[in-house]
Amino acid sequence: MAQRYPGAGPIRKKRRTKRKLAGAAVVATIFALLLLGDAPLYLISxxxxxxxxxxxxxxxxxxxxxxxxxxxxxxxxxxxxxxxxxxxxxxxxxxxxxxxxxxxxxxxxxxxxxxxxxxxxxxxxxxxxxxxxxxxxxxxxxxxxxxxxxxxxxxxxxxxxxxxxxxxxxxxxSAWRRGQLMFENETLGEVVDALGRYRRGLVYFVNPALRARRVTGVFRIDDPLAALRQIEISLGLHAVYLTKYMIIIKEYNWIFFRSRPPLCTGDHVFQSGGAFRHSVETGMRQWRAEWFRASAEWGQRRDRGGDRDHRSGGAGLTRPRRHFRRAARRRGADLPDSARRHVQSAQRRGR
Known part of the structure; x- marks a missing residue:
């Protein structure tokens, strides 16, 4: 079949190739700066x-x-x-x-x-x-x-x-001399900048206002990525690891916990005043256990033939997630307004 515009195909292909080469050059330049940025200091010191x-x-x-x-x-x-x-x-x-x-x-x-x-x-x-x-x-x-x-x-x-x-x-x-970093009511931006001394790479905040969140805690400097993950969990954030050198931090769209403690340490999460201490690992195990319970409940309903249950949260969601959200509502967890409207609309459709 003859081309409608003779010669247009090869030109577009060349343009796409140039764009790809330009993108690869930008990425290579960024990684070169990350890996070789300290070379001048090494030479003059x-x-x-x-x-x-x-x-x-x-x-x-x-x-x-x-x-x-x-x-x-x-x-x-x-x-x-x-x-x-x-x-x-x-x-x-x-x-x-x-x-x-x-x-x-x-x-x-x-x-x-x-x-x-x-x-x-x-x-x-x-x-x-x-x-x-x-x-x-x-x-x-x-x-x-x-x-x-x-x-x-x-x-x-x-x-x-x-x-x-x-x-x-x-x-x-002097905590760094003992292999630790200690923060008391510091902003998240300051904490991320301090951890950046011990790793190569960039951390980007989708919402710059997140940098103002407050953090108090003790973290080990030999694994800064683990410290970032602990902060991510305790503050209810979500980090996207494009690579270990490029991390994007944003807020979760869904939060199923009844309350979220505002302060964190490397090993624990503290409520205001420090009177109550809750292990991050224990909290995550409870979260996973509830997810698996919801999955098992859906499997049992499916085996009994009760596959469609519009009261469980909406036809547009996967079954385990719908049961998980229903369990969250049962224990009094607050859902975002957009989620609440979605669930109410699905319930009306079910009736």
């Missing part, structure tokens, strides 16, 4: 801890440095001072005393001078935070100097003066 790794360093003067994941430092030692550039990430410094050679950490355009001390310094974009574990440090930034004592913290941005010292939670700040 003296010590570098990769993604998901940590590193302990003992300097020639006896001082010790512990690098967190995705952290890079450069050494600038001289006869007059011991200067370290914090290029990226977070590090714990345990300084050997030497009055003739001050120990100085440079980050975000400011300096932190150790006065015979141990402290934590972190760099996030153009801002630095310092938490003192022992004795004190002097922070110089924006033309001003601030003295931070033991158990206190301060922060500053590039070109700005350091904030006044405040009390710090040393246990939470």
């Amino acid at each position: 003296d010590h570098y801890a990769g993604v998901g790794a940590s590193q302990r360093i003992t300097l020639g003067d006896g001082s010790r440095i512990e690098l967190n994941s995705r952290t890079a430092v450069a050494l600038r030692f001289s006869g007059a001072e011991r200067r370290i550039l914090l290029l990226e990430g977070e590090a714990w410094f345990d300084v050997a005393p030497d009055a003739s050679r001050p120990f100085v950490v440079e980050a975000a355009g400011g300096t932190v001078t150790a006065l015979g001390t141990a402290f934590d310094a972190s760099l996030d974009r153009n801002a630095a935070q310092v938490v003192v574990g022992q004795q004190s440090v002097a922070i110089a930034s924006g033309g001003r100097s601030v003295l931070v004592e033991e158990g206190q913290q301060s922060a500053y941005a590039t070109g700005a003066a350091a904030r006044a010292p405040t009390e710090a939670d040393l246990d939470r700040v």
